[in-house]
Amino acid sequence: MPARIPTPAQIKRWRQYLADERAEAAVYRDLAKRREGDEYAILMALAEAERRHEQHWLDLLGEHAEPAIRPSLRNQLLGLLARRFGSVFVLALAQRSESRSPYATDADATEAMAADESIHEEVIRGLSASGRNSLAGSFRAAVFGANDGLVSNLSLVMGMAATGVGSQVVLFSGIAGLLAGALSMGAGEYVSVRSQRELLDASQPTQVTLLAAPSLDLENNELVLVYLARGMSREAAEHRAAERMGHFSCDCDPSLSLRPENFETTDDHETLGTAWGAASSSFCFFASGAIIPILPFVFGMTGVGALVLACVLVGVALLGTGGVVGLLSGASPLWRGLRQLGIGMGAAAATYLLGLLFGAVVG
Structure with a gap:
């Protein structure tokens, strides 16, 4: 129960917050239905955070929580789209909605709630990154x-x-x-x-090193230059070159051990499109x-x-x-x-x- 009797303006504002929190939680649950794995878990965690915010307004409102009111038009539209699509457009709308949270300037919202909303925006930004890239x-x-x-x-x-x-x-x-x-x-x-x-x-690495390695001059091992040019340290480059030439295999440092030459690079091709x-x-x-x-x-x-x-x-x-x-x-x-x-x-x-x-x- 609230420690003081809320004013009519506070009751109206809190009811709106309550309705919007419920709507946002439903949006994240609907989006989660179309995802799996980590994305599903992330969206359900966001829904749970919105449920905690909902409980905060319920505690403040007490007996004034009823009758329930409709969420904002923006959240109604977001909910409609989430139930039917779940695309990057919906995530973009959700990101925009989180960025416009009034909690940072509302004394009745806790600092943790305001921080949650800021973090939610970044979480949604991350979830929508792959869709935006494609x-x-x-x-x-x-x-x-x-x-x-x-x-x-x-x-x-x-x-x-x-x-x-x-x-x-x-x-x-x-x-x-x-x-x-x-x-x-x-x-x-x-x-x-x-x-x-x-x-x-x-600029993509090739497997030419595997073909050329047996014929290289050991005293002037240019294979080291290949790995240095790809960003390896000299120690790692010399170790990898020796392995490619078949001179030794050492497991003393697993980070330098023999492995396929798959360098992790940003998939700029995906960003470009065809x-x-x-x-x-x-x-x-x-x-x-x-x-x-x-x-x-x-x-x-x-x-x-x-x-x-x-x-x-x-x-x-x-x-x-x-x-x-x-x-x-x-x-x-x-x-x-x-x-x-x-x-x-x-x-x-x-x-x-x-x-x-x-x-x-x-x-």
């Missing part, structure tokens, strides 16, 4: 392609319209921009990712973005009305892509969306002004 290559190409299509084709349409040409010319210019840009983006991404993969492959995946993502998403500015003209609209509608449609799309980037990065979706909107509309406005100037000079 998405990073193709997702980067997709987001970049969509935004480039939206901004470049809107700018093209705005610039052409500002010169005073007919709506049909604007439409065909937009279609030409869509095709040229999509093909260019796809080809560029393929070459870029393929080149990066080839550079990474060139060349064809990046190319197809860039092509499709550029085209999907570039078609939006010309939709009003496709459906027969002309003049200022078509331009205004094109700007509105592109603005909504920019807010959406920016919001998704913010969500997956654990940042504010609204801020990222507004940033994308400002950049896109600024580029379109600049091109429109240049079109007006060009039209005036030519006219």
Whole structure:
């Protein structure tokens, strides 16, 4: 029971905290159902921590705990997604939710609870790391392609319209921009990712040392240089080279004993994605973005009305892509969306002004 009678404002706030803690615990349990091993144990431990927080508010509220209220809209949405998907998007939302905990500034929450919420954010960040890495290559190409299509084709349409040409010319210019840009983006991404993969492959260790070792000169053992170049200490490199050449095998130091040459390296290939995946993502998403500015003209609209509608449609799309980037990065979706909107509309406005100037000079 609380030592003092809580105020109506405290009761309202504590009830909301209670509802949100229950909802967050349910989210972690639902996510755990789709995992196994360590990930399952981690998510269930997070659910148990939220249950402890729930008990804290129950103890403070006492008889005022009822009637129960609904969790925040954010937690309701998170719970709905967790029950049906359990993907990296849900983990990103959970990370964002943990980062916005009010416990650090609420005197009624304990320091341990505030610390728990901070740690929970880092735990979720770690759990979602592999999913973000697998998405990073193709997702980067997709987001970049969509935004480039939206901004470049809107700018093209705005610039052409500002010169005073007919709506049909604007439409065909937009279609030409869509095709040229999509093909260019796809080809560029393929070459870029393929080149990066080839550079990474060139740095990976090979088994050539096993083949060349028997023929090497013992007095000028260049095999030692191979292991030194891979980051071994000189003692370990000399020990490994001697073993590879078959001169001795020593178990006095297990860390230097013979073992397969499997060096632990970061899988940058996974982060890059595949060349064809990046190319197809860039092509499709550029085209999907570039078609939006010309939709009003496709459906027969002309003049200022078509331009205004094109700007509105592109603005909504920019807010959406920016919001998704913010969500997956654990940042504010609204801020990222507004940033994308400002950049896109600024580029379109600049091109429109240049079109007006060009039209005036030519006219």
